[in-house]
Amino acid sequence: MTNYQQLVTVQVGQCGNQVGKEIYDTLSAEATQSDGTYCDLIWNTFFHQDTEEGDSEVTSSDPETKTVKRSIHTARAVLVDMEPKVITQVMSEAEKNGVWRYNPLGSFNKSSGSANNWAYGHSTHGPTSKEAVLDLTRREVEACDHFGGFLITLSLAGGTGSGVGTYTTEILREEYPKSYIVNLPVWPFQTGEVIIQNYNAVLSLSHLYQEADAIMIMENDQLHTVCNKLLNIKQVSFDDMNKVIAHNVGNTLLPCHRWRPNSTDTMKRERVHFFSGIMRHLVPHTNYKMIHFKTIPQMPSTSVAFSSYLWSGLTKHLHQMLLTDAKIEEGINWNVKIEDAGPHRSINRSLSNVLFARGSELNKFDPSSFFHPKLYTSWTLKPMMVCTSTKTFKKYSKCATLLSNSQSAVQPLDKIVSKAYNMYHSGAYLYQYEAHGITRDDFDLSFVQLEKVIQDYRSL
Numbered sequence: 134m135t136n137y138q139q140l141v142t143v144q145v146g147q148c149g150n151q152v153g154k155e156i157y158d159t160l161s162a163e164a165t166q167s168d169g170t171y172c173d174l175i176w177n178t179f180f181h182q183d184t185e186e187g188d189s190e191v192t193s194s195d196p197e198t199k200t201v202k203r204s205i206h207t208a209r210a211v212l213v214d215m216e217p218k219v220i221t222q223v224m225s226e227a228e229k230n231g232v233w234r235y236n237p238l239g240s241f242n243k244s245s246g247s248a249n250n251w252a253y254g255h256s257t258h259g260p261t262s263k264e265a266v267l268d269l270t271r272r273e274v275e276a277c278d279h280f281g282g283f284l285i286t287l288s289l290a291g292g293t294g295s296g297v298g299t300y301t302t303e304i305l306r307e308e309y310p311k312s313y314i315v316n317l318p319v320w321p322f323q324t325g326e327v328i329i330q331n332y333n334a335v336l337s338l339s340h341l342y343q344e345a346d347a348i349m350i351m352e353n354d355q356l357h358t359v360c361n362k363l364l365n366i367k368q369v370s371f372d373d374m375n376k377v378i379a380h381n382v383g384n385t386l387l388p389c390h391r392w393r394p395n396s397t398d399t400m401k402r403e404r405v406h407f408f409s410g411i412m413r414h415l416v417p418h419t420n421y422k423m424i425h426f427k428t429i430p431q432m433p434s435t436s437v438a439f440s441s442y443l444w445s446g447l448t449k450h451l452h453q454m455l456l457t458d459a460k461i462e463e464g465i466n467w468n469v470k471i472e473d474a475g476p477h478r479s480i481n482r483s484l485s486n487v488l489f490a491r492g493s494e495l496n497k498f499d500p501s502s503f504f505h506p507k508l509y510t511s512w513t514l515k516p517m518m519v520c521t522s523t524k525t526f527k528k529y530s531k532c533a534t535l536l537s538n539s540q541s542a543v544q545p546l547d548k549i550v551s552k553a554y555n556m557y558h559s560g561a562y563l564y565q566y567e568a569h570g571i572t573r574d575d576f577d578l579s580f581v582q583l584e585k586v587i588q589d590y591r592s593l
Contacts, residue, residue, distance in 0.1 A: 137178050137388070138281025138406045141273045142210040143266075145301055146294030147219045148319050149286040150212055151371065152351075154223040155379035156286070156386075157208045161233045163387060163526065164206075171524055174388045180206040180233060181276050206233040209277065211269045212240035213301065215247050215258050215293045239273070241265045247292025251333040252569035254296020255340075262297065263304055270305065281408040282313025282346075289334040290321035296333070299340045306344040313408035316345045317382065320352045320545060329562050331553035336571070338546070339579035342586060346408075347416050349424045349536075351378050352545055355460045362463055363431045381426040384489055384526055384534040385411070392490070392500070392519035405520050411487050414518045415538050420589045421484050423542035427454050427535040429462050434528075442531050444490070444498040451488075451533055452502045456480050458541050474507045482593040483509050483539035485516045492531035495521055503535075510593040543590050550583050 144153035157179065164175040176182070182204050208227070212220045212235060220242050224235045241262060247254035274280050283305055287298030298318075305314055318337065321330040341348055356374040360366045366373050390402040391410075405411060416422055429451050432440060450462050457466045458481035474480045486508075490498055500519045509516040526532050556562065557576055566576075 137174050137404070138279050138408055139178050139209060139277040140281055140386070140407060141270065141277065141283050142179075142208070143213065143270065143283055143285045143301060143305070144210060144223075145213045145285065145287045145298035146291060147214065147216075148288035148291070148371075149294050149298060150214060150219050150223050152317070152319065152375050152378050153210060153212070153286045154227060155372075155375040156382050157210070157227065157233060158230070159379040159383035159527075160386065161206065161230075163383065163524075165232060167524060171388055171522075176206055177278075178388075179386070180208055183207045207236050208233060209273055210235060210239060211266065211273055213242070213262070213266055213293075213297060214240075215243045215245060215254070215297065217242045217244065236273075239269055241269060247296055248565075249290075249327045249329065249333070250292045250565055250569070251296040251299070251336045252566040252571040254292040254294075254298075255300045255336070256296075256569040256571065258293070258297050259300030259304075263300075266301055267304060267308060270308075274309070280312070281406060282315065282412075283309075284315050284317060285345075286317045286319075287337075288319045288321070289337050290319075290326045290330040291333065294319075295337040299337050302341055302344050313412055314345050315347045315349060315408070315412060316341050317349045317351065317378075319378070320350060320354075320549070322353045322357075323548060326353075329556075329565065331549050331556065332562065332566065332576075334549045335553040335579050335583060336575070338549075339582040342422060342582065345422065347412050347424055348422050349382075349426070350542070350545065351381070351426070359431055359461055363461060364433050377431070380431070380527060381428050381534060384428065384491065384532065385426075385487075385536055387491075387522065387524075387526065389489060389491070389520040389522045392498075392521045394501075405518075411518070411520070411536070415485050415487055415536060417485060417513065420586070421538055423538065423546070423586070423590070425537045425539065425541040427451060427459075427537060429454070429533055430529065431461075437528050444494065444531060447531060447533050448498070448500060448502060451535055455483070455486070455503070455508070455535060455537060455539070458539070458544075471502075471505050471507050480508070481540050483516060483537055484513050484593060485509075485518075485538045487518045487520060487536045489520050489522075489534045489536075490531075491522045491524060491526045491533070492529060493523070493525070494531070495523060540590050540593055543587055546583060546590075547587050550580065550587065554580060 144150040220240045228234045288294035360369040360373045459465045
């Protein structure tokens with residue numbers, strides 16, 4: 134089997150652990166529904182195979198009790214939280230499915246949380262957890278044949294995900310300076326989950342931007358809209374939203390090949406690695422690290438079997454979503470035309486994009502519209518990559534996901550920075566951070582760094 138870079142996930146905090154578990158559920162489901170090399174690649178990339186003792190049995194020919202050993206797929210993951218409840222829960226749920234599990238010795242937790250305070254998580258829990266977390270990650274890295282990098286799942290709202298998650302990213306960068314580190318932060322609702330969530334988000338993002346190779350953004354408001362409008366879920370839960378995250382992420386992590394126009398030689402197709410292929414393409418410049426997802430179609434699972442699509446329709450809708458920065462396929466503004474783009478008609482300008490297409494009839498798949506030069510800033514080279522697989526995903530006959538490094542980053546980042554600065558200007562709640570050594574100078578530096586990120590993206 135061709136070597137494929139293996140990925141180690143570090144799940145931090147309640148949200149990070151729950152999201153990580155949904156991602157592994159999605160990946161394992163695709164593996165069990167596949168066979169051959171594709172199946173083997175999924176298991177080998179995201180899991181390692183262990184042997185454990187199962188139930189004892191007695192045979193009529195041999196009255197002695199024998200211990201049956203069975204193979205089980207163990208996630209290449211490290212679980213970190215400052216409370217034990219969620220880790221216990223996700224490990225138990227994974228074990229019960231009988232398909233995969235977490236390493237029983239692959240987690241670290243304490244008995245108290247981080248008080249929804251980035252400073253508490255970063256300055257107190259982070260340093261006291263350092264050696265334990267590094268030891269767990271070393272074990273996972275050493276268990277890889279071809280280690281590719283880390284995917285770190287966390288939330289920006291609370292204290293553990295944001296504070297400990299940021300600290301974990303920093304120590305992993307120090308320990309593995311040449312390895313890829315991709316953060317998957319979940320952005321808080323704009324209406325507010327935690328009163329100081331914008332402080333936590335600003336401090337997190339400014340630090341992550343210095344250490345991570347890419348930051349793949351998941352916005353709670355957008356996830357809620359997908360669940361409510363596209364999946365027809367009336368009472369949306371965090372579990373529902375986590376499944377949407379796993380759907381988007383899974384579609385980009387699963388094995389694929391690089392699409393090249395007019396290429397009919399399947400023996401020479403180039404397999405694309407997530408880190409050295411996709412992430413390297415998406416982040417060609419260290420000033421631009423913010424990655425957004427756009428996926429089509431998304432519908433209730435009960436409707437999938439009764440729906441059919443043409444690639445021409447899917448690519449047309451996804452292209453317009455990119456052009457107008459539409460969050461979902463419903464309500465797209467069709468009045469904006471790529472030909473009208475100019476100084477007086479703005480579009481969502483990109484630095485680089487990767488399009489994933491999975492399913493049948495790929496001979497009818499035409500992504501040429503995504504190569505239009507007006508979509509991209511003038512100084513970028515070869516900004517578009519297309520990856521394909523004939524394997525279906527989530528039982529969709531055809532589906533596509535776009536990873537985009539574009540001006541989509543401006544609006545959510547600007548809102549968080551503006552709200553945080555308004556609180557900061559009034560001096561609200563700063564004492565909670567000062568108690569753990571975070572000064573006004575630290576806040577000022579974070580604001581300056583993120584304002585530069587916003588300005589860089591606006592200038593594309």
